[in-house]
Amino acid sequence: MDISPRIQSSFDRQSLMQTLGARLVETGDGTVTITAPILPTATQQQGFGHAGLTFSIGDSAAGYAALTMMSEHQEVVTAEIKINLLAPAMGDLLIAYGRVIKPGRRLIVVSSDVYAKTDAGERHIACLIGTMIPVDL
Amino acid sequence: MDISPRIQSSFDRQSLMQTLGARLVETGDGTVTITAPILPTATQQQGFGHAGLTFSIGDSAAGYAALTMMSEHQEVVTAEIKINLLAPAMGDLLIAYGRVIKPGRRLIVVSSDVYAKTDAGERHIACLIGTMIPVDL
């Protein structure tokens, strides 16, 4: 597993990722993978992972996927993103696979697919598509 | 400020809301207001509130707005929701105003508008539109 120091450094400054117990597990060229447990502090009313948890790691994975394709002097912020929830967030670990659909100078279109891992395998629980915008540092 | 005991009870079981310091401050007929500070534990890499924070309270406010219009024997889950981020989440307090756009037996279309409050007033930082589905308990 290969991790870009630049992405790791930015990820470490996202305190919400630490609060959620999220980890950056892989960065590629236009792809980023983030995992998170379903902590007892991140649930909705039925005890499943809150949509906000799934969204947060999905959004960060998508954003960092965009960042892998940008210059050292740029950051990225989310302009908009939509999540379709496919199944409840239950299991041992959530895994968000972010990737760039379409790079661009002004806009980067990105997606994330989030899976819940259990002993039985990985279940697709959410898909996100959004737009990231570069911000000069 | 009027708060439905039923909504409060469900909200209290959403551990993510407590983790984020969120509070249920008003419930009406098809409307719910939730506030949250921007805790040092909920930021993105630049120190602003993470999109996941804004999303989480916006999603919960929208979902609970739907729940105010449903029977006692039903819960609600998010099928999909999209967020457009209008400005950075910076300020003293975030306020999410959820409301029902279109009630329905099978689907409830909802929206949330999230504002960041500072001494200078309230700034519109995000709008969400989504679909909630009723779940029988």
Place this chain on the structure above:
Amino acid sequence: MDISPRIQSSFDRQSLMQTLGARLVETGDGTVTITAPILPTATQQQGFGHAGLTFSIGDSAAGYAALTMMSEHQEVVTAEIKINLLAPAMGDLLIAYGRVIKPGRRLIVVSSDVYAKTDAGERHIACLIGTMIPVDL
């Protein structure tokens, strides 16, 4: 009813609007209203207006709302837009009310609400939120 010549001129070049029988009926400062009949040539399989009809006038109303706030040397294109359909498109006339939610130099966040008019009044059939980007001519 006040109509900006610049918006009218661009609208007249959108041949799809003519194909759908759409008319530009009002332009304001950050707002545009477009109407269209439900032509027999624009239906889905049950005879109601196709989602593509509702989308098309909603998207154009939103885009032109953005254009009202831009310089003479700019056009606008849709980066992304989401539609929630609230009720079937049936009635005498569809009316799309586009407006700017958040102007910006790089992105303009816009919305459209589409209503179906009948003798009984106006029924809310769709809401759209999207992002427009300025393009220099």
Place this chain on the structure above:
Amino acid sequence: MDISPRIQSSFDRQSLMQTLGARLVETGDGTVTITAPILPTATQQQGFGHAGLTFSIGDSAAGYAALTMMSEHQEVVTAEIKINLLAPAMGDLLIAYGRVIKPGRRLIVVSSDVYAKTDAGERHIACLIGTMIPVDL
């Protein structure tokens, strides 16, 4: 190329598809492909295909992909769908590939990817993700 008679029959009743010159070219198990030319009657102001054209065939391909997985006594309607536009709709032919992401009894999550074909190949111009709901006939 294999085409389900049931899908073809419903498609033939969507008059908007005929207006746009669209053709159903393939139906599979959870997949549907629709093509359309960029007619001079379906453009936006710069002469490219209107977002409404791209949306219309993308939405129909996604909806019919859902219909391939449903019983004979059901129809499908769009609850919501979002489109991200990646490039201008220019070329000889638009091709929309619809597929089911997640089937369900109450909701079917679907996607469409739309490509513009030219002599130089196929260019990805739009991606859509949405929710279809079954309707009993």
